[in-house]
Amino acid sequence: MTPVSYLRASSAADAIAKLASDGHRALGGGTNLVDLMRKGVEAPSVLVDVSGLPDAIEEAADGGMMIGAAARNSAVAAHPMIRTRYPMLARAILAGASTQIRNMATMGGNLLQRTRCLYFADAAGSRCNKRAPGSGCDARGGFVRYNAILGGSPACIAAHPSDMAVALVALDARVHLASAGGTRVVPLTEFYRLPGDTPELETVLEPGEMIVAIELPPSELAARSAYRKVRDRASYAFALVSVAAGIVLDGDRIVDVRLGLGGVAPKPWRAVKAEAALRGELATPQAFAAAAAAELADAAPLPGNAFKVALAQRTLVAVLTELSGVRA
Ligand SMILES: Cc1cc2nc3c(=O)[nH]c(=O)nc-3n(C[C@H](O)[C@H](O)[C@H](O)COP(=O)(O)OP(=O)(O)OC[C@H]3O[C@@H](n4cnc5c(N)ncnc54)[C@H](O)[C@@H]3O)c2cc1C
Ligand code: SF4
Numbered sequence: 001m002t003p004v005s006y007l008r009a010s011s012a013a014d015a016i017a018k019l020a021s022d023g024h025r026a027l028g029g030g031t032n033l034v035d036l037m038r039k040g041v042e043a044p045s046v047l048v049d050v051s052g053l054p055d056a057i058e059e060a061a062d063g064g065m066m067i068g069a070a071a072r073n074s075a076v077a078a079h080p081m082i083r084t085r086y087p088m089l090a091r092a093i094l095a096g097a098s099t100q101i102r103n104m105a106t107m108g109g110n111l112l113q114r115t116r117c118l119y120f121a122d123a124a125g126s127r128c129n130k131r132a133p134g135s136g137c138d139a140r141g142g143f144v145r146y147n148a149i150l151g152g153s154p155a156c157i158a159a160h161p162s163d164m165a166v167a168l169v170a171l172d173a174r175v176h177l178a179s180a181g182g183t184r185v186v187p188l189t190e191f192y193r194l195p196g197d198t199p200e201l202e203t204v205l206e207p208g209e210m211i212v213a214i215e216l217p218p219s220e221l222a223a224r225s226a227y228r229k230v231r232d233r234a235s236y237a238f239a240l241v242s243v244a245a246g247i248v249l250d251g252d253r254i255v256d257v258r259l260g261l262g263g264v265a266p267k268p269w270r271a272v273k274a275e276a277a278l279r280g281e282l283a284t285p286q287a288f289a290a291a292a293a294a295e296l297a298d299a300a301p302l303p304g305n306a307f308k309v310a311l312a313q314r315t316l317v318a319v320l321t322e323l324s325g326v327r328a
Contacts, residue, residue, distance in 0.1 A: 004037070008049045012178055012212050018048045020180050020208045026050045028070070028109025031101050036114060040123040041131060050210065051106055057082065063218035069108035069211045073164065074099065076107060086216060088225035088244050092167035095229040098236055108211040111165055111175065111191075112203070115158035115266075116238050118143055129155045130199040144304040146238060149312075151265040152300065156199030158266055160192065161238050165268040167227055170244040170260035173216050179209035192267035199266075221246030221258050228319050229262070230311060239263035241312045243319045247283075254278050254287075254324075261295070264312055271295045274316065283324040285317065292316040 006027075009015035018024055023045035027033060036042040054068035057079045065085070067076060076082055077093035093102065096110075119126035119138040127136035139147055139157055148159045165188065173188045191203050205211075225246035231237040242262035248255040257278045259271035277291035292313035299309045320326075 002043055004044060005046045006049065007046060009053060012053055012210075015048055015050050015053060015210060016178055016180055016208070018046070019210055021046070022207075024048050026108070026210050028106035029072070029101075029104035030109075031097075031105050032109060032113040036121070039121055041114075041121060050108065054213070055106075060215065065216040067107055067214045067216070069106060069213055071107050073097075073102040073105040073107065073110055077102065086167075086171060086219070086222045086225070088222065088227045088246060089164070089167045089171060089216070091227040092163045092229075092242075092244060095227060095239075095242070096163040107164075107214055110162055111168075111188075111211060111214075112205075113162055114202075116146060116161045117158040118146075120158060130158060130195070130202075133198070133200050140302070144302050146240070146263070147302075147305055148265045149299040149301040149305055149308045150261075150269060150296070151194045151267065153195045153197065153199070155197050156195035156266065157302075158195070158199070159263055160265065160267050162268065163227070163229060163239060163242060163262060165192075166239075166242055166260040166262035167244040168214065168216075168260075169268045169270045170225075170246060170258045171216055171219055171222060172258070173214055175211050176213040176215060177205065177209050178212045179206060181206075181209075183212075185215070188268070189270050195266050202266075219246065219258075220248055221256060224248065224323055226319050226323055228315060230315055241308055241315050243312075243315045245316075245319045245323055247320065247323050249283060249324060252282050252284075252324075252326075254281050254283050257320075259295075259316065261312060261316075264299075264308055271316070273297075278320075283320070283326050285321060285326060288317040288320040288326075289313070291320075 025044035027047040053070045055071040126138040229242040244260035261269040274291040274295035281287045
């Protein structure tokens with residue numbers, strides 16, 4: 001690890017001023033960034049510790065909630081209003097990492113954690129277009145069990161690793177950003193970029209810009225919602241496939257539905273095709289299966305992760321069946 005300086009931000013304005021210089025990076029809980037610095041993947045010259053900035057979890061004037069970017073993952077998952085109003089978010093957070101990591105990890109850091117593609121982390125031995133643009137991609141032809149089947153490009157098929165972000169895209173969350181140039185609010189569905197031919201650009205975050213808060217709009221869907229994660233081990237493993245779902249029913253008819261998929265794409269994947277196929281339909285196993293097939297129709301797996309297509313479809317159907325109380 002190369003020498004690095006450490007500065008502690010005393011306020012958002014102080015952090016923004018410090019992050020304006022080249023090589024300065026925000027430090028949340030450090031559970032991802034420091035790990036990647038040890039591996040030689042990340043090499044900031046100055047760490048600006050933002051973990052002491054606002055971490056409040058509060059009701060917003062419109063009935064939604066505002067969560068400070070420095071709020072710890074465990075505090076958000078345990079918050080009574082998150083647990084009752086946004087249960088899929090609490091469950092998604094608790095499905096990730098371990099208690100110790102969730103106690104350290106911040107909301108901002110969780111959203112900006114890097115992919116777990118094995119070749120990305122292997123700075124000494126593997127080619128990776130995300131780490132070194134134009135160098136090639138050793139995942140193709142390699143071990144792709146955890147890589148993407150939707151939204152990838154010839155340059156990169158890394159999967160986004162965050163469980164929490166999958167629930168947040170399904171909840172229509174927005175991120176509040178700040179920089180020396182001002183503030184802006186971006187829907188999380190527009191915050192992440194697909195790799196295209198610039199896989200090193202993962203979000204729309206500008207240099208020197210930071211996440212200051214996450215906004216959850218009020219949501220009728222959130223009350224009848226779920227998060228299910230399928231993984232190789234019962235705990236402490238990233239998702240092969242995950243599903244965040246919220247549904248509003250009028251009798252047996254689907255009035256509204258929001259669906260997020262994890263483990264299958266370079267960003268937390270909002271399943272808009274499945275949602276469109278389900279709105280207004282009767283909640284039946286056939287409708288769920290048709291919607292899941294529509295969403296996965298564009299999947300482009302490799303032999304090593306082709307199993308994810310059927311796994312994602314089955315998991316979507318299972319979660320929708322459970323949420324709507326329909327007999328399979
Ligand atoms: C063994 C292990 C298992 C894990 N399993 C899972 C899992 O199953 N599911 C899952 O979702 N996650 C998992 N994780 C990842 C974990 O959730 C992340 O490491 C954590 O959420 C990152 O948060 P942090 O605050 O520590 O981020 P940091 O490591 O501090 O930062 C991560 C990135 O975010 C940037 N950043 C931090 N805060 C801000 C801000 N406010 N504004 C702008 N940029 C910011 C940093 O510069 C850095 O680029 C696992 C991690 C480990 C080590
Ligand atoms: S899939 Fe993406 S992150 Fe993985 S090696 Fe290829 S370019 Fe790098």
